[in-house]
Amino acid sequence: MLSVRDLTITVGPSGKRIVDALSFDLAAGDMMALVGESGSGKTMAARAILGLLPQPLVTAPQSRILFKDSDLTRLEPKAMRKVRGAEIGMVFQEPMVSLNPAVTIGEQMAEGLRLHHKLAKVEIRDRSLAMLERIRIKEPAKCLAAYPHEFSGGMRQRIMLASVMLLKPRLLIADEPTTALDTLVQRDVLDLMVELTQANGTAVLLISHDLGMVSHYIPNVVVMSEGKAVESGPSSEVLRAPTHDYTRRLLDALPQRSAGGTRGGDCGKPIVEIRDVVIDYPGRNRLFSRTEAKRAVHGVDLTVRRGETLALVGASGSGKTTLGRAIVGLVKPTSGEISFLGAEGLEPADRHGRHREMQIVFQDPYSSLDPRQRIADIIAEPLKLDKSMSAAERERRVEQVFTEVGLSSDFRRRFPHQLSGGQRQRVAIARAIVGRPAFVVADEPVSALDMTVQKQILLLIRELQARHNFACLFVSHDLGAVEQVADRIAVMQDGRIVEIGERDDVIDRPQHPYTRQLLEAAMLIDRRFAETNPLEQAMAR
Amino acid sequence: MKFNAVFGITVTTLLLVTAIAGPWLVGYDPLKLDLPSRLAGPSARHLLGADEFGRDILSRLVSGARTSAWIAFATVLFALVTGTVFGIAAGFLRGWTDRILMMINDAFLAFPGLLLALGIMAVIGASRDGIVLALGLAYMPIVVRVVRAAVLSIREREYVEASRVMGNSEFITMARHVLPNCVAPIIVLATTMFGWVILSESALSFLGLGVPPPAPSWGSMLSTARPYISQAPHLIILPGLCISITLLGINMLGDAVRDWLDPKL
Amino acid sequence: MTRFILTRIASAIPTLILVSIAVFGLLRFIPGDPAALMLGDLAKPGQVEAMRIQMGLDKPVVAQYLIWVGNALTGDFGKSISTGQDVLPLILNAFSVSASIVLLGVLIAALIAVPAGMLAAWRQNSPGDVGVIAVSTILLSIPSFWLGLMLLLVFGLHLGWLPVIGYVPFSQGFWPALVYIVLPVTTLVLSEAGPIARMARASTIEVARLEYITHARAKGLSEPAVMWRHAFKNAFAPTLTLIGFVLGSLLGGIAVIETVFTLPGLGRLLVDAIYARDYPVVQGTMLFVAAIYVVVNLIVDLLYPFLDPRVAA
Amino acid sequence: EEPPKKGGTLNVRLNADIRSTNGIQRDANTDTVMHQIFETLVGYRADLSIGPVLAESWKMSEDGKAYTFTLREGAVYHNGDKVTAADVKWNWERRMNPANEWLFITSFDGTQGLKVEAVEVVDERTVTFKLNAPNALFLPLLAGLQANIWVASPKNVGADGKWIGDSAIGSGPFKLKEWVKGQYIALDRFDGYKPIAEEPSGFAGSREAYVDHVRFTIIPDTSAAEAALFAGEIDILPNFETTRIEEAKSRGVNLVSSQGLSWTAILLQTNDPLLSNPKMRKALAHAVDISQIAAARTNGLAKADPSAVAPATAFYDDSFSSQWPQYDPTKAQALAAEAGYKGEKLKIQTNTRYQGMYENSVLLQAMLTAAGFNAELEVLDWAAQLDNYLAGKFQLQSFGFSARFDPSLMYSTIMGDKKTDPTAQWDSPKAWELYLKSVATDKFEERKAVFKQLHTLMAEEVPMLGLYFEPSVEATSSKVKGYTAWPAENPRTWGVWKSE
């Protein structure tokens, strides 16, 4: 159904090649995964299919994208619009910035249906509600009337997916569609996709870093590195017997439980203490009324100690981000106390100075980067607060951080919009750690990173901890990563901490039923997958 | 280079050169009366004709360029700097600061410029600086409003939060992250304002509160020529043309600068 | 929300007090004397003084202010010095003239300029864009009194299609009234459309590059739909601020246009009163203008959350 | 010339709204409109002699101290009531009542010499005014437009003794129909009007009206008013700017003009250290070419006239223009040097509200600069300039005096003691004596001789620089017939008709 030949993408008509002669085929009802290094051109390749490359990037003339007998690179804009949405649906990598902040969810979902299927109002509403229910959004009716900023990262990702799948396209391109989803929801979403392929013959092109998920669900895989497809074939074969060097490194980087195990006890004193914190989001003003307030966190107690990594896992929308933001003082708790370094509450006034000790990596790196600053300036910024530091020292430190997070110094002079998703995420991490803070809230810091880079980052965190004894609140859905980096784990559900304990206790001997469900649903790839057929496994489920 | 940049730079340079070197460019005294040539059209004696007192239009235009350019630049600069500072302060600090600043700002905005101008002229006398002050004060609150609105929307962005979390003071956050992201509306406003100022100056001149005659400014030439609109249309067309071309140039330059500052282009 | 409106109105009170004090003080500070103006060159010594006493201008300024405020609170804004008419009806009549023209003019200007600006932004650097920029910039650079006179010359004199002067209120029939305000409204539309179009264009360009716009395209929406449904609301917020500002300041009187077309509007009332040093009229009008301004801003602020739900009202 | 025909509406431009209908709160526009509705006893003819209006005849007593007027046969108010001698007395007393703040009380209470001691009703149509002494100014003052000494029906006043709102029950050829504030004043012809036999001339004689309706439309903007005239929306545009005459002619508009009475002048502050020296003032006079200014400003319609005697009056002859320091920049420089002038700044106050004052000041400044004076313009708001005029706070000021129908009235305006009256321009006891002589008689030749003496003195002392008398130019649409200009700028709507 889709046949990509020699897809080449360059910066401007004659510039650098971002994607280099990429070719692959995808049949109706088939699923294929595009995996590979962060920044290797996966996103751009996918966007090229729909003709939606960002400004200076262009598809080279020799490229062919054949879809149902027509070449998409040569289609008239009008015909192309008929293809978009209805024939080929695409889920973008950054759900946070892909939803229109000023339009209600219901309207954004209805739009495609109205356009391509010409359905009645009631019908549209029914289908939207049904879809929201499938992807486990609570109170779907309320959701339709709400605006994107009222949702958590994972919820927005699901809404994006829902609005695209709702149209039952012939080809579904999903760019990292489950990075912000907990394992339970992730499984539901993938099942939904499989169902779509089987019922409608939809073809799925999935871009992902999650080899576990790929091995469980996707029969075919293309591995990309530096713009080129370095390997392709059935996932079982490619993943069992990788021939290319990069693929091998990728598999080597699969997360393992860190040897260090529980260091938790030894470096004693609490650095952050949270007591009985309740957080409400105020309702929205209507002309003569106000929508009701929403409680995101219901009385949480939590302590993070110096030098430890506390992983916060839990359902999407359970309040993890909210809690993290409250700790750094971006959200004011409705009640309860949060103290940092023994001092209470973070008022803007005393944030200066003391706040340097506390940093955050936002869940959505794109919108947390100033679009008008260059990457090197963004990363160097926290250092500017330290007046004792000379410009040369600063320069050196930035250089060092660039290598630490695996960014080439080519990126120094770029702007955020000129990076890939994973690269942006690393910029955000680099900015958080460059000043060597005592405490970092890292909200899904590795969700957009491929295994090799992810491993590098996780090791970096451990190493920094060993060297500088800093503490980290590590919010993640990726239990593999959590296993690798955490000292202790807290599990959150519906705004409450339902379980907290040493890492091995929680993972090996979960107490709460919800924790158990989460762990069961995790598609951790383990060394044994080579022996079992992942497809069969998926079918068995 | 793009057309708008070329055009903008050319016009602005021309304006500046004329403003600075004007008196040496045209040998004719802009104040010299020549009553027999009253309202005369273009001729060898007066290349662009003569006005209601027979004064040479060309030399008046050239000498007016200086006055008009100075008033416009100074006023826009004054309004822009003060307005941006207050606008950012109000939008970013919110709370009481915002409320008090907006209260004063609204009072300013609601105040008729004419009365303000009369008051200022009464204190410091009709002069170029008086006009700059009067117009600057009249336009400042507009800048405050526009900047404040831009700040209110930008301050909700995550990168601004990121900056505060980083430990940056509010001031640094404003200067480094908020201000650069408001430049687009500010530049549009500044270039638009340039035009408004030249026109307001003409209105003030018309009311006798402008540049003290007989020194010409484009605005005052336009206003004093009004009674002769059909009798000697060149009196009104020529300064109008000068104003329009200058504004066109400034606006294009503004667009070019904005594009140049924009990382996404 | 009701509380919000009430607090906003309450917060306008200091603004109004500030304005009234400033106007009162400034008026008495600037040279010129209503009594003298009334008498002109016929005045004989002593007569001006007698006139001032008759006008109540001999009292200390603070006392005059307090008397005026006290009366104003009971709805009595005094009588015009030069015509002896009650100030309030004078203001209301003039306002109805200005308002009908300004509302119509700004509405039409916005209806033309906002889509034009957005379309231009959407097809950046296309001939259409260049056209919009050129036209809006040219409109921007034409003095409105000049434009008004030109329209008057062409349509009123040369072609004779429209009446040149005068005003008929809408209460005396729709068509006759319309005929009289066509030219002033056109002048207003032309002179206000320029800045609005440019603002709309600039803010749309900002929005057009955002990711969710690409996403909307990926849904297969046509360009007009992308623009209307996704770009409009986000791009409109700054433009709305501008329109609000334009409305707020124009409703306070369009002195120039009113003068050219001889409309008995608020702007002319104010300017004439300032020149005649007709203190009660200036004070009353100013207070009224400030109040209008506050109301327009309140409306803009109330609309804002609808355009940008992230900004809580 | 076609015969007059009845019907139609005459549209007249006003540049501002009128102030009231009570004859007390007034300005030039108010005067214009009220004189269409009300009638004074006597009025000025176009040659500035006094003619009959409401009084069909009058007699001066032998001693010159009593004037007896006979009211016009059949004169009635718009409400049908007869106009009686008692009404004349009643109107007079209303005006003279200090509570009413009539501006001209001082002209009749002896302050300025003239005193009306009594007004006596002789019979229903006869009334006598008794004066303290003979005074040449009595009839001119009575006929004056600004004083508005017209006779109104006592029914205009309510039980409380106050004028009723916009009430305007007069005896003139038009009655007030509607006054829409800020927009227009509509009048209807009063068919009960019985004109007198005398030919209409100026404001005197027959006021027989032909048009059915008159509408005074308020158009403040001059350009807009012109546009309205060219478009045929107004018929009469008074006070037409002289510099626009050529343009108007080319557009098929009729122009009527006459010598005017408003005197345009440059005031000199004789108390100023620099200008207190008559040599210096003379130097300035030599530096200014008044005939060129007059020609440029009035399109050749008016000649330069440095005296207070208007060319429109019968007293004028060329000697009033020629007897004056001649234009001679060299002499000016020499005189200035003699006076010790060393390039000190000379500030000329002016305003842009009145085009004439503004342009005069620009021309003056250029001429003074050319003659080596350091002259500078100071443009002020009119109100501020007027303040300065009243307080005498100026060095030079471009100014204009409104119409005075008699040279003595103009002289009295500019004369006085600067210590008590800062508006006095000419503070000279000698001149004041001459002035008193000019009003003590009403013999034409005697008066003219006094005026000549006055002017000779003025050319000697140069207390100010008179420029010219603004010609009265009115533009009318081509449909308007029977309209003539006269020295007063106030237009008339009677005796005028419209052709198709």
Ligand SMILES: Nc1ncnc2c1ncn2[C@@H]1O[C@H](COP(=O)(O)OP(=O)(O)OP(=O)(O)O)[C@@H](O)[C@H]1O
């Ligand atoms: N506007 C641009 N100008 C220059 N280079 C760009 C631009 N946009 C993206 N790139 C580069 O193109 C490369 C491919 O980007 P792309 O987003 O396709 O990567 P990706 O494979 O999706 O990575 P990730 O897994 O991190 O999302 C990256 O190296 C990025 O830096």
Ligand SMILES: Nc1ncnc2c1ncn2[C@@H]1O[C@H](COP(=O)(O)OP(=O)(O)OP(=O)(O)O)[C@@H](O)[C@H]1O
């Ligand atoms: N601005 C807001 N207004 C109203 N409700 C909000 C707002 N932001 C978040 N919420 C709600 O608060 C709850 C918690 O959100 P939060 O972002 O903390 O979840 P999360 O645990 O980080 O989820 P995810 O893993 O999907 O990112 C969600 O139900 C969300 O809908």
Ligand SMILES: [Mg+2]
């Ligand atoms: Mg990507």
Ligand SMILES: [Mg+2]
């Ligand atoms: Mg989250």
